[in-house]
Amino acid sequence: MNMTTFKTLVLREYWENKSFQRAPLIIAGVIIFSLIIGLFTAQTFIVQFGETINFNGDFSSLSQADVSELGIAMKGFQYGAFLAPLSIGLLFVLFFYVLGSLYNERRDRSILFWKSMPVSDTQTVLSKVFSAFFVAPVITASVAVVSQFVGLILVTLMVWFNGGSAWDLVWANSSLFSVIFNDFALIIVITLWMAPVLGWLWLVSAYAKRAAFLIAVFVPLGVMLVEGMIFHSAHFAQLIGEHLAQIEPLVESAFENGHPFGALAQGEMWIGLTICALCVAGAIYIRRFRDDSY
Amino acid sequence: MSSIITAEGLKKSYGNYDALRGVDFTVERGRIVGLIGPNGAGKTTALKAILGLTTFDGHLDVFGLDPRNDRHRLMQKVCFIADVAVLPKWMKVSQALDFVSGVHPRFDRLKAESFLKKTKIKRDSKVGHLSKGMVTQLHLALVLSINVELLVLDEPTLGLDILYRKEFYHELLSEFFDENRSIIVTTHQVEEVENLLTDLMFIKDGQIILNSSMDDVSQRFIEVMVSSDKAEAAKQYNPIAEREMFGRKVFLFDGIGQEIAESLGDTHRPSISDLFVAKMKEVVA
Numbered sequence: 001m002n003m004t005t006f007k008t009l010v011l012r013e014y015w016e017n018k019s020f021q022r023a024p025l026i027i028a029g030v031i032i033f034s035l036i037i038g039l040f041t042a043q044t045f046i047v048q049f050g051e052t053i054n055f056n057g058d059f060s061s062l063s064q065a066d067v068s069e070l071g072i073a074m075k076g077f078q079y080g081a082f083l084a085p086l087s088i089g090l091l092f093v094l095f096f097y098v099l100g101s102l103y104n105e106r107r108d109r110s111i112l113f114w115k116s117m118p119v120s121d122t123q124t125v126l127s128k129v130f131s132a133f134f135v136a137p138v139i140t141a142s143v144a145v146v147s148q149f150v151g152l153i154l155v156t157l158m159v160w161f162n163g164g165s166a167w168d169l170v171w172a173n174s175s176l177f178s179v180i181f182n183d184f185a186l187i188i189v190i191t192l193w194m195a196p197v198l199g200w201l202w203l204v205s206a207y208a209k210r211a212a213f214l215i216a217v218f219v220p221l222g223v224m225l226v227e228g229m230i231f232h233s234a235h236f237a238q239l240i241g242e243h244l245a246q247i248e249p250l251v252e253s254a255f256e257n258g259h260p261f262g263a264l265a266q267g268e269m270w271i272g273l274t275i276c277a278l279c280v281a282g283a284i285y286i287r288r289f290r291d292d293s294y
Numbered sequence: 295m296s297s298i299i300t301a302e303g304l305k306k307s308y309g310n311y312d313a314l315r316g317v318d319f320t321v322e323r324g325r326i327v328g329l330i331g332p333n334g335a336g337k338t339t340a341l342k343a344i345l346g347l348t349t350f351d352g353h354l355d356v357f358g359l360d361p362r363n364d365r366h367r368l369m370q371k372v373c374f375i376a377d378v379a380v381l382p383k384w385m386k387v388s389q390a391l392d393f394v395s396g397v398h399p400r401f402d403r404l405k406a407e408s409f410l411k412k413t414k415i416k417r418d419s420k421v422g423h424l425s426k427g428m429v430t431q432l433h434l435a436l437v438l439s440i441n442v443e444l445l446v447l448d449e450p451t452l453g454l455d456i457l458y459r460k461e462f463y464h465e466l467l468s469e470f471f472d473e474n475r476s477i478i479v480t481t482h483q484v485e486e487v488e489n490l491l492t493d494l495m496f497i498k499d500g501q502i503i504l505n506s507s508m509d510d511v512s513q514r515f516i517e518v519m520v521s522s523d524k525a526e527a528a529k530q531y532n533p534i535a536e537r538e539m540f541g542r543k544v545f546l547f548d549g550i551g552q553e554i555a556e557s558l559g560d561t562h563r564p565s566i567s568d569l570f571v572a573k574m575k576e577v578v579a
């Protein structure tokens with residue numbers, strides 16, 4: 001595969017999809033704004049999954065136990081306040097990106113321009129797959145790193161104003177490098193975990209003549225409904241629900257082990273990736289041989 | 295002369311509808327072929343087959359490749375403009391240049407830049423903000439700067455005003471065409487391409503009903519303006535069309551020879567549109 005061509009194709013995805021950077025920047029902006037309001041009005045220091053530690057401005061009386069708790073709380077702050085909302089934002093961005101990626105070009109007929117270039121359908125579709133699994137997650141993770149840093153600086157300022165030692169309280173407990181590493185690793189692993197969903201969206205995107213969104217959402221719902229009516233069971237819904245529910249333990253394992261790669265040892269991950277690969281192959285086939293686009 | 299396209303028994307059906315009913319044709323290097331036919335005649339289907347945008351039955355060879363399997367390789371030698379509206383609206387002009395330079399090894403960016411300098415198109419404008427004429431100029435600047443051997447144009451001037459249309463064909467001839475390159479063009483505006491074509495192909499109901507060079511066409515078809523007293527005599531030569539003009543009859547003959555024609559009245563070359571109308575009616579009758 002020609003690297004210049006592939007680089008250009010990926011760049012083209014980046015040009016078209018401003019939401020890759022816009023969405024995380026907006027989310028990070030909102031988080032930082034509310035953090036500023038929270039820090040300087042309510043004096044609420046750290047929010048750890050809803051549990052608030054209030055210091056009442058007295059930083060000198062912290063016990064050793066408080067400090068170790070602070071370490072956990074800092075992780076909660078960095079992951080919970082920044083990474084979690086950014087990851088959810090990314091999944092929304094990817095949903096609409098993937099669903100539109102082979103559909104919009106047929107609606108506005110720009111596919112005829114793309115197809116007038118010496119680029120194979122395989123290369124084109126793979127550039128979109130690469131953008132979804134790598135480009136968009138890396139942009140989101142970079143925004144996460146920068147915004148976490150801004151968050152730490154804000155907390156530092158707040159501690160200084162209150163006469164505490166920012167180094168001991170904030171930076172020594174921030175596990176900065178581990179957090180930066182996990183921003184990237186976790187976001188990419190979560191995206192890979194969502195691969196079967198993305199694969200389905202690519203298939204719909206390549207197949208749908210109209211109403212891609214409705215097909216993408218209502219076909220799975222229809223399958224659940226039919227299964228429920230005929231077999232009085234809900235295996236399909238359960239399958240999807242359990243797969244999505246695995247994201248939380250996946251994140252927790254990253255806390256415990258310092259990395260999220262335990263997920264790669266799970267069969268479920270590889271089944272998901274295989275389903276995705278089959279769907280992508282189907283999407284390539286459809287894009288190559290259908291001709292209702294003219 | 296070498297053939298760049300050879301089609302034998304080219305067929306394409308959409309369900310029960312036969313878009314192409316086993317057509318044979320060749321296109322030679324260095325020609326400008328006009329593919330003319332009414333809506334639904336199979337023009338676009340034929341072009342799609344040539345460009346590898348659809349499946350088909352029969353044999354089709356374009357630059358030694360089968361377009362069905364090798365579209366992306368074929369596009370090194372062939373480029374096409376399908377319609378004025380196909381450049382993506384979100385793209386900036388500079389991005390369009392970057393994109394084509396990135397994916398097309400035969401693209402001459404400097405040439406494209408110099409085309410664009412002659413226009414009012416700004417480098418940082420988005421395609422969606424350009425006028426229709428400007429989008430066509432941009433597309434043309436991109437495509438004419440690619441050193442391809444065959445250019446396929448499907449209704450290239452659709453929706454353009456008359457100023458741009460003239461310019462479009464002028465640039466096409468002066469900047470792109472030479473003896474090593476070929477152009478296939480389909481259009482409803484037959485008058486516009488009349489003086490441009492070297493070959494003429496009429497297609498109707500999935501079949502090719504005329505395929506010859508313009509030289510042969512002007513040899514074969516003669517339009518004669520006959521005074522009404524000679525009309526009966528003229529009809530013996532089986533005119534393929536007749537119409538009335540200023541009280542005289544105008545007959546269109548297929549292959550009767552210059553001498554006989556001149557004995558009947560004033561002769562001249564028929565316009566492609568008159569010839570087209572005559573050929574289309576002929577098949578029906």
